Amino acid sequence: DRLWLVVPAAGQGRRMGADRPKQYLPLAGRTVLACTLERLYAALPEARLCLCLDPDDAHFDPAWVPFADWRRALGGAERVDSVIAALTAIAPDAADDDLVLVHDVARPCVTVDDLARLVATLADEPVGGLLAAPVADTMKRDDGAGRVAATESREGLWHALTPQGFRFGLLRRALREALSRGVSVTDEASAVEAAGQAPRLIVGRRDNLKITHPEDLALAELVLSAQRQ
Numbered sequence: 001d002r003l004w005l006v007v008p009a010a011g012q013g014r015r016m017g018a019d020r021p022k023q024y025l026p027l028a029g030r031t032v033l034a035c036t037l038e039r040l041y042a043a044l045p046e047a048r049l050c051l052c053l054d055p056d057d058a059h060f061d062p063a064w065v066p067f068a069d070w071r072r073a074l075g076g077a078e079r080v081d082s083v084i085a086a087l088t089a090i091a092p093d094a095a096d097d098d099l100v101l102v103h104d105v106a107r108p109c110v111t112v113d114d115l116a117r118l119v120a121t122l123a124d125e126p127v128g129g130l131l132a133a134p135v136a137d138t139m140k141r142d143d144g145a146g147r148v149a150a151t152e153s154r155e156g157l158w159h160a161l162t163p164q165g166f167r168f169g170l171l172r173r174a175l176r177e178a179l180s181r182g183v184s185v186t187d188e189a190s191a192v193e194a195a196g197q198a199p200r201l202i203v204g205r206r207d208n209l210k211i212t213h214p215e216d217l218a219l220a221e222l223v224l225s226a227q228r229q
């Protein structure tokens with residue numbers, strides 16, 4: 001079976017408040033996008049890559065792509081639209097039971113170890129699964145007016161990270177179906193769950209953070225330099 005990597009990189013990253021999408025901000029002397037692709041390539045050099053880019057992208061440089069076999073897809077309005085566009089772009093060459101890993105371009109700190117363990121675990125999983133980290137903080141629900149309404153049990157709660165990996169045929173059907181039924185799809189697993197399947201949780205490192213807010217860039221710098229020690 002082939003291994004595919006889908007990297008949605010068509011977001012605007014407005015929460016960063018920067019002059020360009022966050023994947024093009026400098027990190028570790030390169031860009032966030034270059035760092036993320038470098039990690040993925042270090043772990044999975046044989047994978048085939050599909051990168052989703054904004055149709056009006058003015059920053060992308062193909063020199064940042066280390067993969068020999070790669071293609072691009074045009075991103076859509078939401079992350080899920082970008083992922084579906086990528087699945088359409090690989091469809092002519094993908095078999096239904098090929099494994100597709102979807103990884104946010106904004107997660108440059110994913111480790112080679114976590115990637116290798118994810119792929120090894122999913123080899124024996126007919127559905128698929130995701131890297132995830134147990135929730136460590138106490139969880140509060142608000143009353144809508146800035147006060148605590150309740151403390152929720154964190155027992156059994158996980159942060160959903162990426163990559164998330166599923167069989168091509170199942171993932172494509174699940175995403176399309178979820179969209180057409182109006183299910184909110186913020187990750188691949190939620191679409192697969194809506195299709196009645198139970199994705200496997202694979203414990204991943206908590207420092208696989210998603211760069212979202214300005215302070216996350218400094219955190220990612222620290223994580224990358226600590227991981228190189």
Ligand code: C5P
Pocket residue numbers: 007008009010011012013023052075076077078079080082083103104105106210211212
């Ligand atoms: O904005 P957020 O961090 O939630 O985006 C998650 C990922 O989805 C990022 O890698 C972003 O580039 C990507 N994305 C996309 N197409 C969109 C919106 C987000 O590829 N329309």
